[in-house]
Amino acid sequence: MTTDPAALLAAVEGLRTTAAGVRLPLELDGVDRARTTQRELVQQLDDYVLPRLRSLDAPLLAVVGGSTGAGKSTIVNSVVGENVTATGVIRPTTRASVLVHHEEDTRWFTDKRVLPELARIAGQSVQDDPGSVRLVTSDVLPSGLALLDAPDIDSVVQANRSLSKQLLSAADLWLFVTTAARYADAVPWDLLREASERGTSVAIVLNRVPPEALEQIRLHLATMLKEQGLGQAPIFTINEVDLDQGRIPARDIERLRGWLSSLASDARARSVVIRRTLTGTLGSLAERAGGLVAAGQAQAVARTELEKGPRAAYQDALAGVEAGINDGSLLRGEVLARWQELVGTGEFLRSVEAGIGRLRDRIGAWFTGKQVTSEPLGEALQTGAAALITSHGQVASSTAARGWKTAPGGRELMDAHPELTRASPGFAEDVERLIRDWQHDIFDMVREEAGSRRSTARYLAFGVNGLGVLLMVVVFSMTAGLTGGEIAIAGGSAVLAQRLLEAVFGDQAVRSMAVKARESLIARVEALYDDERARFDRALEEVPVDPAAISQLEAAATTVETSR
Template sequence: MTSDRATNGELLAAVTAFRDVVAASSLPLDLPSTARAKDNRVALLRQLEDYVIPRLSSIDAPLLAVIGGSTGAGKSTLVNSILRREVSKPGVIRPTTTSPVLIHHPQDARWFTDKRILPGLARVTGEPSGPDESSTVRLVTSAELPPGMALLDAPDIDSVVSANRGLARQLLAAADLWLFVTTAARYADAVPWELLRQASDRGTAVAIVLDRVPPEVMGEVRPHLVEMLREQGLGTAPVFPIPEVVLEGSLIPESDIARLRGWLTDLAADAAARETVVRQTLSGALASLDERAEELVVASRTQQRVVEELSQVVDQVYRRARTGIDEGMSDGRLLRGEVLGRWQDYVGTGEFFKKVEVGVSRLRDRIGDALRGAGKPVSPEAVDDALQTGVAQLIEANADTAAIEVARTWRGLPAGEEVLAVHPELARASAGFSGEVDRVVRTWQGEVLDLVRTEGGSRRTNARVAAVGVNGVGLLLMLFTFTHTAGLSGAEVGIAGGTAVAAQRVLEAIFGDQAVRSMAAKARAALEQHTDHLLAGEAKRFARAIGRVDVPADQADRLSRALDRVQAAR
């Protein structure tokens, strides 16, 4: 990686754009196959914001050494001993350090008082006045620490408090140098080595402090630790053993800490050595973006595929629901039962339909008499209500069946069961759907009446409409909209078929055959549009539940392109 400022500026711009794409990405579904990638996304964002971008922005800033390790390793005592005064409070009650303490030379204050690094942590200064806050970093100045280097005392990596563990890992990812503290009793523990392997994989500069080593086992423990480091690719990491000794006050005797202090002082004083450490860790962090971003790309594609599978189920099932409603409006189903009974009461018995051939005018007069109360005491509103109920029930039944079918199918797909557990209401049509359907069907019936009024046009047509009544003509138009009689049998065929013929004949006598077909098409199209809107609203419940808008189809491609720009700038 070159130090050319123009190249660094290009790389910074590419990394910043990559960070923005990662931040905008999402993995909303709880899939076992993408659980690790979700954690990786959070860690990746933190390292970009806490370390990579700040370091690229200020390549000459002081080297930051984060002191991390297991519970009871003596990190705070070590920091205090290096500085020869207490700046980080040690203790026997765990956890102790919960709020990180950042120590720097007074000349370097400008690098740490702003949000250049660790922008998510507030800055506090002075002695702690109460319990540590994990959302803050306490700044301490010390002339014992040479300019050009800062120390950051982190919480325990294996703290019993999960927030402390997460913060410790976040701070280590923000470091130019890991100063890893372990003990003779715990140097082989699993948790430290998990983090050390990550450091090795990402090229992070590491130094090891082997603390509290009984003198009689020093010759055995130190070589074993060095061998373990070599096996993990960290054979060049310096190891600083500190014997188990009686503390002077609360500090390790200076003679036992002198080698470590000297190494840190020399590193701080040597600009070239500092730059080597910084660039090693920065290059490693940049190189690690490839694998970590690829994991996020794969997870994005997996999530998108699962979302698409769930969404396809919704689309297919609700298309079938739409087809079922269309069939129910075309096969004579709506002219059965209550509608037939009300229609018979309205215009008379089956004998009435035999008179259709006698003359349309007589038929029109008969219906007109009914409207004026001269026939059966049944109003067209009664037939209208029965028809409204039939249409509403048809829509509701298909919508409810669709919801049940989607839920049943989802339970057999990845993430489907999890989504339904959070949204059990999806297994049925939405609450209030029935009332919404009633309102929409009533609205459509009103639109049909408006259509009758607007199609009148001429004085003669208006007179014919008036003879039957707008409500009666509107009712005939609604019945004519459902003209097909497939599925009916026996007496129903005659009655329903007669209903359709009677409605058609009267409407043609009033408006003419071409106008009637046009009106029926408009009425049917309006009802279909309302139906589409109702079903779309029901289907959107599922889309919202799976977070479809949170997994853009091009998310994986945008991540890949952003990473390509980083690689090209490196």
């Protein structure tokens, strides 16, 4: 043990705080075991390590544990010479654990020094529930020793099994009770193996042994204990005898009672048992905390990957929209048809080559004589852009959802949020609103750029809406995505739209407006996709993982190791 108890206590307190602060919300492989490790670690620190470090002179707590029907309660009653705890092969499932102690030691157990989660019940109270511990005083049991009758370690009730293990972890001494018929059962040996690994002090009570089989069974049990590193554990055998008022006759229990009494009366012997268990438990903390650190790190990695999936999906969606805007693919089908309705036949396009001057004379007829407006073209452009943005957004949500379903920890998130498999309910309306708002941006840009030109014939011939639609055509003017005749038509459309705009604003202004309009649209789409992706972020907020807490736990475990 350390020469600086205060430093060790502070280190263990830090370990307890950091261990409780680690979160393991994602359903990864092995997470159930990690959560159990965390719960058991925190419980043992609360129930045993911290109380014992704070009070090394407190009474030795011997927890009596074993399988159903092994005779644990009978052993306790027989040691203290009175029936203080209920016996029977089939025990009630709602029964408080019983802690028997000398009256002089009452102060050590009435407060929450040990087992702080369990309520205290005095005497034979009817408030008998498994979430409490019933305190019973005994003049037979010497001061300095307390016996705690724990639930069955193989109880059919999960809560009883968990409580039994918790109580055993709070013991200075594990007093395991088994029988000649069941001493080789697997469940007790799992706990005994754990006790050996942690250096816990253990004593074995071999109950109901037929006299003729005593030597053979005792030898076999001793061999099994030695194989598990418990060769020094004392074995107390009790013959198969008739009970007297539900208790083992005094002559048959005397050896165990005498050993416990001598342990209680000998401060040095008691200290050896206490320090052996405490030292062993302290020595196990680093490895147990290390397992929790590894589980926490796996959670952090998995959560990072879950964050990356939706981000990548919506980044790809934005890139797809940018490509669709830049490659001229929006100038297909319906848009081309509406454009041709607006500008007429190829003769109109050829007139551009003869010079924009001669074209001006025909502009008025374009918008008035033919009674053709830019509205159908504008609507076609809006519809095409909206379809592009909507399609990529829907693909992004579907892709992100599929990624989560196959990613570690993601399937449970998708089960909790099936709505993430598709775009949000109002997504299509949001896209339409985005396009309308963007178009208004373009109209405002045209008005601002026009300035004093608003009274010129060129400006009046087109109007704000007409010029805005032409600017939209220029924004979607690149032709990398088109083939065959579409290239010639769409390319000519872009050239014509740009020259018409240049006739009003000049070439530099047109280029500047086109860049601004494209950037405005991309920024709006990015913001919309960010809002869609935020649905995945909100789902992840329900499974918080704090990498800093994991690092703090790792540091705290190191501090305990160096302090002990």
